Amino acid sequence: MRALVDITYDSNTVTAQLYGEIDHHIAPKIRKEIDSRCESLRPDLLRLDFKAVTFMDSSGVGLVMGRYRNIALLGGRLEVVNIPKPIEKVFSLSGLGRLGVLK
Amino acid sequence: MNIENQMKLSFLSRSVNEAFARAAVSAFILPLDPTVEELSDIRTAVSEAVTNCIVHAYPDRTGTVFLDAKITDTGKVIVKIRDKGVGIENIEQAMEPLFTTSSDERAGLGFAVMQSFCDKVRVRSAVGKGTCVTLEKTISSPTYDKR
Numbered sequence: 001m002r003a004l005v006d007i008t009y010d011s012n013t014v015t016a017q018l019y020g021e022i023d024h025h026i027a028p029k030i031r032k033e034i035d036s037r038c039e040s041l042r043p044d045l046l047r048l049d050f051k052a053v054t055f056m057d058s059s060g061v062g063l064v065m066g067r068y069r070n071i072a073l074l075g076g077r078l079e080v081v082n083i084p085k086p087i088e089k090v091f092s093l094s095g096l097g098r099l100g101v102l103k
Numbered sequence: 104m105n106i107e108n109q110m111k112l113s114f115l116s117r118s119v120n121e122a123f124a125r126a127a128v129s130a131f132i133l134p135l136d137p138t139v140e141e142l143s144d145i146r147t148a149v150s151e152a153v154t155n156c157i158v159h160a161y162p163d164r165t166g167t168v169f170l171d172a173k174i175t176d177t178g179k180v181i182v183k184i185r186d187k188g189v190g191i192e193n194i195e196q197a198m199e200p201l202f203t204t205s206s207d208e209r210a211g212l213g214f215a216v217m218q219s220f221c222d223k224v225r226v227r228s229a230v231g232k233g234t235c236v237t238l239e240k241t242i243s244s245p246t247y248d249k250r
Contacts, residue, residue, distance in 0.1 A: 021122060021125075023121045023122065023125075027208070028207075055147075056147075057150040057154065058209075058211075059210075062207075062210040063208060066208040086143040093212055093216060
């Protein structure tokens with residue numbers, strides 16, 4: 001099965017490169033990958049890179065919010081980068097903009 | 104206003120079918136030559152409505168989701184997503200942004216997305232009988248090929 005997420009670790013930062021469509025079906029699989037790597041690596045920063053994401057509904061918002069909560073519990077920060085315009089539109093309906101995590 | 108085209112689909116309330124429903128509706132409205140944004144809006148709204156059925160309608164079994172799409176001669180797209188599941192007790196509350204009855208990582212934004220991305224959203228539901236969500240969006244400059 002195609003990779004849904006590529007995770008790299010460098011200088012205390014876990015970068016998760018997400019791919020394709022993020023919906024309710026796919027989100028738990030992405031969540032599992034990211035959570036397990038963060039739990040073992042305990043990074044200062046978790047960066048979610050959206051440049052290769054082609055679709056996202058509010059399940060993606062839930063995914064990001066869950067990661068925000070979890071990384072904070074591990075003592076780290078969250079950053080969401082390279083958000084394509086249509087996906088920005090979905091994020092704008094959430095409170096994530098106000099949390100300063102959307103770059 | 105006349106119906107130019109129509110399709111009906113039904114599928115199991117399995118999450119793997121969320122992508123299928125999006126693709127089916129996208130393909131159906133493509134002849135209208137929607138803008139990238141219009142297509143994205145409709146796909147996202149349909150995804151939200153279908154996901155709601157899959158997450159909430161049939162808590163103790165796998166049920167059926169019914170999707171019906173129409174295109175009118177004025178370029179209006181009408182998509183009805185229906186289930187015969189548990190129904191919504193309080194529709195107003197269900198449609199409040201951030202409200203969710205799910206214990207998973209659900210943002211509670213499904214209806215907010217539907218309302219923001221569509222011209223009209225109608226919800227009809229009866230507890231124990233099912234729910235029907237109707238989404239309407241008019242494509243700005245439809246070049247519909249009727250052949």
